[in-house]
Amino acid sequence: MSDFPRAFDFMANHLSLLLDKTWGHLVLSAAAVAVSLVIAIPIGAWLGHLHRGSFLAINVSNVGRALPSLAVIAIMMGLLGLGFANVMVALVILAVPPMLTNAYVAVDGVDRDAVEAARGMGMRPGEVFRRVELPLSVPLMFAGIRTAVVYVIATATLAAIAGGGGLGDVIVNQASYGLPGVLAAAMWVGALALLADVGFGALQRAVTPRGVRDDFDEHDNKPGGDVHTRPIRATLAVLVVLALALGATACGSDKKGGGGKPGAGKPKITIGSKSFTEEAVLGQLYGQALRAKGYTVALKPNIGETEIADKALTSGKIDMYPEYTGTTLSVVAGQASEARSAQDAYAKAKAFYEKRGQTLTAPTPFFDSDGVAVKKDFATKNGLKAIGDLDKLGSKVSLAGAPAFESRNDGLVGLRKSYGLKGLKFVPLQIGLQYKAIDTGKVNAIEVFTTDGALASGKYAVLDDPKKVFGFQNVAMVVPKKLLTKLGPGFEQTVNDVSSKLTNEAMQRMNAAVDIDKNSPADVARKFLDANGLLKG
């Protein structure tokens, strides 16, 4: 398996990208930690000083631990929208509980005798708090801060789903950076978290007054307490061992083949689909139609982006998946050559697969290409009809699209070549989030797929692409030739019968039924197949 070595190549070749994302990651984490400190420490310390509210202070951390970070970020994205500040709110919600609880426990647990002695010396309550309780509680308080910092750095990885930036951007965008990029960023962020943990561990020792160090170690060993302070060298040694072990396993598992498929009768097949709505619907459409014909079909949705889907196919983890002809040419085959027509793209894609012992079923009539859309009123106000018209708005145009869009020939590179657009500012976003971005006025133009359900709302205008920068994107099922023969003509007939019904309008309405009306892809596919007589045995 060459993915791990390639991940290191990626690090070497994309160092500036990783450093840039690391900087974003750190800024986000630091901001969240700073806000959390300001909220949590005074409340926790003051409650501890008063020895009040223990129920609240203790339980806030229990509930806090139970809050799934993914859900908190998703909910904040839903309620507050995308971007740095909103992600920060989510991180603060997650970082406050451990800080607050530790601050409370630290101050509450300061030796009563010491407090009594201070009072006896004539200190007022405020002085006791500042000069005795606070200094004595620093170590334990700091342990909570350290837990929170490591937690925030780890969770900031998830921030990418809500446009928060940081290293998660690379991890969740396999489409743009490939598996080696994802692995590189994953290792990088793991190392970052470890470094932060070790660094803050050292800092924790440093801020602990010598007199209370033993006492502090005792606290640290309590069940459920914080992670031990570790010498850096030992940590690195463990990392090296881990890396070697990973490498060894990786090499070992490389030799496994695709696995045998059940031959006789109606063989069992696994249909994969990539991680976006249209693919999920397509997977269900083909799967359910084939099941109706007596095939045994397992569906594997959400397998990730093109690269991983192709890998899953060639390694035999899935038997087939629906792919876009233009994507085959640009991503899988890596061909720069522009197809002249839909037929041409299909023929070229098919020829590519045939060389690998795979083939394509017949293409769908629907044609899901990329496009650039703006809001309808924005188009009317500025007289926008075609993409080239954006040029006259100069630097007032900001376009949101998937990160890969920026470097693709059938993306921004091609647009600039054909239409100018020198002043245009590009904002990289996860696929699907761009509608939210344009609705909230974060950008005024977005990359879309022409069958996006959101376009059915009529709020947006897709700009013309007279120079055909965007490729041709009809869908067909990629199947190994041998398997196709084994499955017999009935199989291909069924797949083609489904494909033939998939017009642009049908696809757009089905995507809208999932994306906007929140029906499940399975329900939508079943209703469509039923209405078109494709569920009869």
Added chain:
Amino acid sequence: MSGAVLAQSGPVIPEFGGGGDCVRQNRTFCWGWFSDHWGDTFRPALIQHVELTLIAVAIGFAIALVAALVAHRRGWFETPFTLFAGVLYTIPSLALFQLLVPITGLTVTTAEIALVSYTLLILFRNILTGLRGVPPDVREAARGMGLSERQILWRVELPLATPAIVAGLRVAVVTVISLATVAAFVVDKGLGGPIVAAIAAPFNTAFLAAGGLAVALALTCDALLVLAQRAFTPWARS
């Protein structure tokens, strides 16, 4: 088979239903949608989540128990295992899941390996602390009564360590329930599924329902463990 095929007769596009104002405008929480999809989405996701958690905690507990027993007998073992488990514990979940994908693929195994990794440090430290907290006098008394080392372990040390062990289990279970939502990035299982599915088209009801169920599950399991501990260690009640 050629490229020029198909679309002789246009498709029939049925009414797909669903929607409604609440859903279309993505209001905070749409009860109607939630109850419509309880059976086909949330109940199965909840059950899968419980399965993911139980398997991870069971395997993690077995490994941590063996490691803690070894460390209890041979003190030098504590440091390397704590380091090993500490490193795993610190790696962000999304990164760990992705790092395992090239090795174990997009499978439940990948999810479980990562989840088990997160239980080790917590369980190991608590079990060991519990075992070491048994007063030497008690151990001596047991030996004096003629109990073998094995009998001392099972009849004296482990029962007395139960409160600390359960405290560790509580933290481990709650942590795994929370992190298991992230597993949905590699395998379409558990309560993270509806969240990940709704990310592309943000949908508050799905986020809140799945997130809320995960929190409720965590708090319920926590409460159950407290009750179980009270039932099994009547002597520990104060």
